[in-house]
Amino acid sequence: MDTVEKIVEDFASDIAMGPFSSGTRLRDMIRAIRACKTAAEERAVVRRECAEIRAAIGENQQEIRHRNMAKLMFIHMLGYPTHFGQMECLKLIAAAGYPEKRIGYLGLMLLLDERQEVLMLVTNSLKQDLNHSNQFIVGLALCALGNICSAEMARDLSPEVERLMRSRDVNTKKKAALCAIRIVRKVPDLAENFMGLASSLLKEKHHGILISAVQLCTELCKSSKDALEYLRKNCVEGLVRILRDVSNSSYAPEYDVAGISDPFLHIRVLKLMRILGQGDADCSEYMNDILAQVATKNESNKNAANAILYECVQTIMGIEATSGLRVLAINILGRFLSNRDNNIRYVALNMLMRAITVDTQAVQRHRTTILECVKDADASIRKRALELVFLLVNDTNVKPLTKELVDYLDSADPDFKEDLTAKICSIVEKFSQEKLWYLDQMFKVLSLVSTKVQ
Known part of the structure; x- marks a missing residue:
């Protein structure tokens, strides 16, 4: 405060x-x-x-x-x-x-806020200030419109915002693009007015304009199917170019975060790529090379790089990527599991739970690391890892996995024993092929934690 x-x-x-x-x-x-x-x-x-x-x-x-x-x-x-x-x-x-x-x-x-009627009285002042000769006053009007614009104001002032998106001033153009996001959110029917402008802004060099344009394109994709198809045809090449340029760019103090060039732009572009590539094989194929480059170039010893890698993995798993690229993405998550930061390990486990439906075999390769996470000191990581192990169990690996879990049961944290016992019993009941093995495992569980078995 x-x-x-x-x-x-x-x-x-x-x-x-x-x-x-x-x-x-x-x-x-x-x-x-x-x-x-x-x-x-x-x-x-x-x-x-x-x-x-x-x-x-x-x-x-x-x-x-x-x-x-x-x-x-x-x-x-x-x-x-x-x-x-x-x-x-x-x-x-x-x-x-x-x-x-x-x-x-x-x-x-x-x-x-936009629900108050008195706000309608300011529409005329906003229109005058959006046409003002002073760029700073124009900026104030755009900031206000982008924050509190109602549907009625959006319809009235949309032409002014479109005109300002063509401005020569960098800051005005950037603020107009951000203001357009609010307008599209309030009146999705106006999306078609901004499709061409948003696409043209992706050709700019200034990072502020680029990140605003990418955010606008993302909002357009969410609000209109026509906009999504238009941007798939006209923007994918530009996004690949932006990502390649920012990934290969030399050190720039203005955009550098811990040695990584503009991770915020990286992440916004990757999110938009995921939306455009989802369910579209042609767009996905065009993105494969640059995604592989981003996934292999960033080192996972910096937080900014980890953020980019995580977003890259999400994009790879969300589009129609090649099997080799998916394996690369899952291997990155496997590296995350060895990280000291609990937050990174937790998001990796979450992502692996989604990835298992796409490529179970690639996730199985990291079974040993996932089992180690079940024994982690952090309760949330233990619980998430146990859920993932349960999803990994099949007829071929049920016996070694059950043995690992039963062996850990004796030394497990008392608060965790109930969940662990319930999962072991579920696994044994679901995958038991021999009565003798079923009885053997159940007796072991009963002898270790009889009070935890319901």
């Missing part, structure tokens, strides 16, 4: 430093609230401040409107009602200056 308070305080200080104000009032309010020792004292301070703000609103004190809005935002973050200040947001947005518009739009995004 302190960080949020500091942001609002610093932001309001920048705004409030004008010819009409000393800029200290917000700080005074924050100090008074922090000094309160009880909830009742805090409520009293907030009530007093709200009364002063109401009085200022009633007297139409324009010179302190921006400062009052900053205070209202802080009060809102503390959980107190601030609906009486909503119209002040609209008045600040309608002002001519950038500082007033900035705090007005911030208040609009924080104090209002």
Whole structure:
């Protein structure tokens, strides 16, 4: 909370430093609230401040409107009602200056949401600001529209956003693409208006525009079957090029994360590839080479690289990939099981449970490592590994797997014994081919943990 308070305080200080104000009032309010020792004292301070703000609103004190809005935002973050200040947001947005518009739009995004009727009153101001000559004011309008746009606003302002997606300014183009995501979400029928624009943005070089365009394409695929088919025909080549470029690019401080070039763009592109390649053999075939390159190039000793590898594995398992590529993906998950990080091992076990339906034989090769996970100190890993072992059991490996589990039963954690016993009994009942072996295993289980057998 302190960080949020500091942001609002610093932001309001920048705004409030004008010819009409000393800029200290917000700080005074924050100090008074922090000094309160009880909830009742805090409520009293907030009530007093709200009364002063109401009085200022009633007297139409324009010179302190921006400062009052900053205070209202802080009060809102503390959980107190601030609906009486909503119209002040609209008045600040309608002002001519950038500082007033900035705090007005911030208040609009924080104090209002798309369900409130008062939001319709800001549509005209948004349209004017989207056509403003100042790129920073255009950016404010796009941010606000991308956060609180309703279906009606989307229909009214969609042409302005389309025009701004063709802008020469990098930041405007990026924000317009992100704003288009919200518009498509609210009005899926408008998806066809953005298909060509989204496809053209994938040819840009700037990573900010690229990641925004990829996110827009992902949303278009979810909202419209026509958009999905269009992007399959027109975007796969561009996505492969982006992934190859970012994977082979030299060190760039602006995008580098622990020695990995822009892992966020990597992951977004891989997610979109998974959507486009699912159920489409031609698209999947075009992606195979670059996916193999990404899977083999990234080392699994860095978190950013592990994130890319995991997403790459998900994409390989989600598209119509070749059997060799699937084996490569499952081998990566096998390496994850040997990682020291419990989170990485857990997601690997989860993914292997899904992969077993695709290629059981490839998962069987990692049976020994999975059995070791059953004996892990972490309860969630033990439970997930046991579920995976249960899925791996078949007529050929039932005896060695059952022996491993029964041998571990004696030394298993007391809280885990009940689940382990239940799984062993289920395996024995399901796969027993000899009565003698069935009785032998059941007697062993009964002798070790008779109280756990139901």
